[in-house]
Amino acid sequence: MVINTSRGPVDDRFLVKKEGGGIVEYYLGGELVHRSVIVQLTGAIVAVAAQNF
Amino acid sequence: MNIMTTYGEMDRSLVVRDRVLFENARERTVNLEYRLKNPLRMMDGRIVSSNEVIKRSAHVRLKEWPVGMDMFGDIIAASFPRRQRGFTPTGTHPGEAQKRLLRRLGHMFRFANTQALTTAFKVEILNGSHAFGAQAANAVRTVTTKDTFKMALYLVSASRGAADTVYSTTGELAGTGNYTQGGTAVTNATAPTSTGTTSFWTPSASVSWANLTSSGAFDAAVLYNDAATSKNEVAVFTFGSQSITAGTFTLTMPTNDATTGLIRIA
Numbered sequence: 001m002v003i004n005t006s007r008g009p010v011d012d013r014f015l016v017k018k019e020g021g022g023i024v025e026y027y028l029g030g031e032l033v034h035r036s037v038i039v040q041l042t043g044a045i046v047a048v049a050a051q052n053f
Numbered sequence: 054m055n056i057m058t059t060y061g062e063m064d065r066s067l068v069v070r071d072r073v074l075f076e077n078a079r080e081r082t083v084n085l086e087y088r089l090k091n092p093l094r095m096m097d098g099r100i101v102s103s104n105e106v107i108k109r110s111a112h113v114r115l116k117e118w119p120v121g122m123d124m125f126g127d128i129i130a131a132s133f134p135r136r137q138r139g140f141t142p143t144g145t146h147p148g149e150a151q152k153r154l155l156r157r158l159g160h161m162f163r164f165a166n167t168q169a170l171t172t173a174f175k176v177e178i179l180n181g182s183h184a185f186g187a188q189a190a191n192a193v194r195t196v197t198t199k200d201t202f203k204m205a206l207y208l209v210s211a212s213r214g215a216a217d218t219v220y221s222t223t224g225e226l227a228g229t230g231n232y233t234q235g236g237t238a239v240t241n242a243t244a245p246t247s248t249g250t251t252s253f254w255t256p257s258a259s260v261s262w263a264n265l266t267s268s269g270a271f272d273a274a275v276l277y278n279d280a281a282t283s284k285n286e287v288a289v290f291t292f293g294s295q296s297i298t299a300g301t302f303t304l305t306m307p308t309n310d311a312t313t314g315l316i317r318i319a
Contacts, residue, residue: 004300005298006266029102030101031102031104031105032298033299034298035296035297035298035299036301037295037297037300037301038305039302039305040305041290041307041315042290042313043307043313043314044169044288044315044317045317045318046170046175046178046316046318046319048318
């Protein structure tokens, strides 16, 4: 499989892959050449208060 | 002369130094990056590439007070004799007393992004300024189409938060490395709805940036109304600091319900 890297497309047979916690990294000769991340967003809330009469 | 690197002390003659400038309305930062002139085999057999940054130092000059600190700056400056002032980020070098105060205040105030629905958005809800879903025409409103929304990414050095009112490029990732300032469109195929007494809305798909190399570490995404003339800001969402190299950055959305939906009114 070909991976996009900072050195251009490289066959993953030449790369060392590290993966975990939503992060995928590929190294070429010890150099980080690709880093992808998946992050889960958390929501925000508007708390509404209605005034009593 | 030796310099300290990630591989221990090295002779200065083995490395080259690059000067990388980052400047926006709030700061002027010069990064000095050191790389090897030639690849080097270490004692343990590893080869250190000449592309690898083995030392980086940063020189940051603040152009304005961090949010919330400006009023303290005025008070503190007034407490010093006039000739000792210059107690501003762009002023002259502070004296020893000012330096001590700055060090103490530095623990209290920092540039940081803060997750929040903007206060302006809360007002705009009442004004009917945003349409997250299409709605039937009625006697008052004739807009029956939903607005388009975007998400943009912000550096850890930015100060996005509840006080924001509109989208801004200040603190946004630079338009390099396949990132386009303004961010990317949010997929919105699911109209707002409610469960019990809570209404909620969540984008119907993840937001992602492919083949991205970020211009710096970032930790916030801003959601804003791209259909609005002023690009009114809706919310700031924060996450752990990230840095992407020729990769894909994906923001996945929470479950769209009354407990976890991305935007909820309860």
